[in-house]
Amino acid sequence: MPKNFVWVLIICLILLGFTAIASLVLGSRSIGWHELIDGLFYPNVDSYGANIVRKRISRTVFSLCCGAALGVSGALMQAVTRNPIADPSILGVNTGASLFVVFGIAFLNISHANQYIWLALAGAAITAVFVFGIGSMGRGGATPIKLVLAGAATSAALSSLVTAIMIPRSYVMDQFRFWQVGSVGSANWSAIATFIPFLAVGLLIGFITAPALNALALGDDVATGLGVRTGTLRLIAALAGVLLCGAATALAGPIGFVGLLATHVIRLILGADLRFVIPMSAITGAIILTVSDVGGRLISNPGELEVGIVTAFIGAPILIVVAMRSKVRSL
Numbered sequence: 166m167p168k169n170f171v172w173v174l175i176i177c178l179i180l181l182g183f184t185a186i187a188s189l190v191l192g193s194r195s196i197g198w199h200e201l202i203d204g205l206f207y208p209n210v211d212s213y214g215a216n217i218v219r220k221r222i223s224r225t226v227f228s229l230c231c232g233a234a235l236g237v238s239g240a241l242m243q244a245v246t247r248n249p250i251a252d253p254s255i256l257g258v259n260t261g262a263s264l265f266v267v268f269g270i271a272f273l274n275i276s277h278a279n280q281y282i283w284l285a286l287a288g289a290a291i292t293a294v295f296v297f298g299i300g301s302m303g304r305g306g307a308t309p310i311k312l313v314l315a316g317a318a319t320s321a322a323l324s325s326l327v328t329a330i331m332i333p334r335s336y337v338m339d340q341f342r343f344w345q346v347g348s349v350g351s352a353n354w355s356a357i358a359t360f361i362p363f364l365a366v367g368l369l370i371g372f373i374t375a376p377a378l379n380a381l382a383l384g385d386d387v388a389t390g391l392g393v394r395t396g397t398l399r400l401i402a403a404l405a406g407v408l409l410c411g412a413a414t415a416l417a418g419p420i421g422f423v424g425l426l427a428t429h430v431i432r433l434i435l436g437a438d439l440r441f442v443i444p445m446s447a448i449t450g451a452i453i454l455t456v457s458d459v460g461g462r463l464i465s466n467p468g469e470l471e472v473g474i475v476t477a478f479i480g481a482p483i484l485i486v487v488a489m490r491s492k493v494r495s496l
Contacts (some may be wrong), residue, residue, distance in 0.1 A: 167435045179450045181229075188225040189218055193467040225312070227352030228458050229359070229470070231417045232427075234364050234409040236450020239369045239424015240443050241406035245254045245399050246297070246312050249429075253289075253410040254421030256316035258399040260323040261292025262414040267327050271337045284360060285415030289407045295319060325450040349417050349458055356416050363412035368447065370405035370424040375439040378402060381436065398420045421463050422480025423450050429483075 166174075189204075190196040196204070196214050200452035204212040204218025235253070239395070242251040251261050265288030267278075275284065294317050302310035331338045377398050380388040385395045427441065428449035435441050454472060457479065461470035 167209040167438070167441060169442055170435060173434055173445070177445065177452065181448055184452050184459070185225055186230065187288075187459050188455050189221050192221070192462045193469070214227035215327050222460075223354050223357060224349055224352045224456065225247050227357050227417070228349045228455045230357065230360055230364055231349060231413045231420070231455030232423055232451035233361075233400070233447040234367060234413040234450070235423035235454065236427035236446035237424075237443055238406045238409040240428045240439065240446040241371055241374075241378075241402050241449070243393050243423070244382065244429055244439055245403050246300075247382065248312055250313065252422065252425040253406075253414070254311060254320075254419065255425070256293065256296050256323065257320035257323065257421035258289045258293050258296075258316075258407065259421060260320040260327070261295075262411050263419050264288055264292075264323045264327050264372060266415065267330050267337060267341050270274075270341055271330050271334055282363070282412055282415040283314075286363075286408065289411035289414065290404070292319060292323070293407050294404060307370075315402045327447075348421065348473065349454070350469060350471070352416075353369055360412055361410055361417055367405045367409035367412075370401060371443045373411075374398060374402045374405070375443050382439075418471075418473055420454065420476055422476045422483070425455050426450075426453055426476075426480055426483060429434075490491065 184368060186201075190201055194214075194217055196218055201218055203212060204215035204220075207215070237251050240360060242248060242256060245251075262285035263264065265284040266275070266281055269280065269284045274425030275278075296315045297313065299315040299319070299440050303311070327341075331341060377388075378423060380391045380393045381395060385496075388395050389399075410424075424446075427446045431442050431445040431449055435445060454476070457475040458472040461472050461475045464470050464475075
């Protein structure tokens with residue numbers, strides 16, 4: 166256990182609590198403490214402020230869950246690919262999910278979260294397999310730089326297909342454009358109930374595979390010598406990452422950089438042991454996404470700036486710094 170793990174955990178949990186409270190009280194209409202207490206604990210109180218708090222509860226829970234899913238997904242993808250800048254948005258997984266969702270809207274008349282989620286998962290999985298396959302071709306196998314290039318090329322190609330489907334269909338564009346930028350504003354308890362099983366399974370697999378993924382970071386030969394079935398491990402961990410990313414993308418849209426930011430913050434503080442990086446990435450991802458959501462509400466007050474725009478604005482410069490410092494080394 167890292168010597169400062171307990172303190173980091175306590176600080177992160179405190180930040181998580183403050184973040185959740187900020188999500189409930191801050192927005193186009195700020196909430197006082199009495200209204201917050203009424204909204205949380207007194208369902209019979211029918212004041213305007215208490216009702217706003219009740220509406221924001223589902224949004225806050227959904228934001229925390231999506232952030233946790235994206236944080237762990239980023240950690241798993243970085244471990245599987247041994248690529249320090251791997252992230253669902255960088256490897257094209259988000260774009261694959263987007264393509265399948267827009268295809269469902271255009272040709273299958275899909276309009277509900279329960280239908281989005283299966284299409285997004287299929288798109289994310291197929292794209293992940295394709296990118297890894299392309300990145301594994303040639304001498305040296307799946308190197309970090311080859312995977313990033315394969316992801317960038319695949320993302321560009323799939324984005325063009327998304328545009329080609331939408332342009333002649335204005336109704337698809339109207340429905341898809343709000344989903345595409347990434348937002349947790351339309352969260353409801355039905356969407357949360359749909360998302361929770363995928364989140365639970367993905368997190369459980371991530372926690373269970375963490376010790377073996379530590380061995381994988383030492384190289385395939387060393388991991389095999391330690392009794393790890395590297396092919397099976399990569400498949401299981403990648404499926405967990407795609408499950409988390411695909412489910413979050415289906416319900417909130419393609420929100421980028423959360424997994425990258427959360428994982429690198431924790432790795433910088435605690436080191437590279439995935440037994441601690443994975444669970445702490447869940448907490449940090451939840452904090453980052455929820456803070457970004459609150460920031461989007463405050464920046465555009467009385468309107469709202471979608472959380473996907475805020476995370477991209479924050480994440481892009483950090484990605485450049487990470488890429489410069491890591492020089493695209495393997496983990």
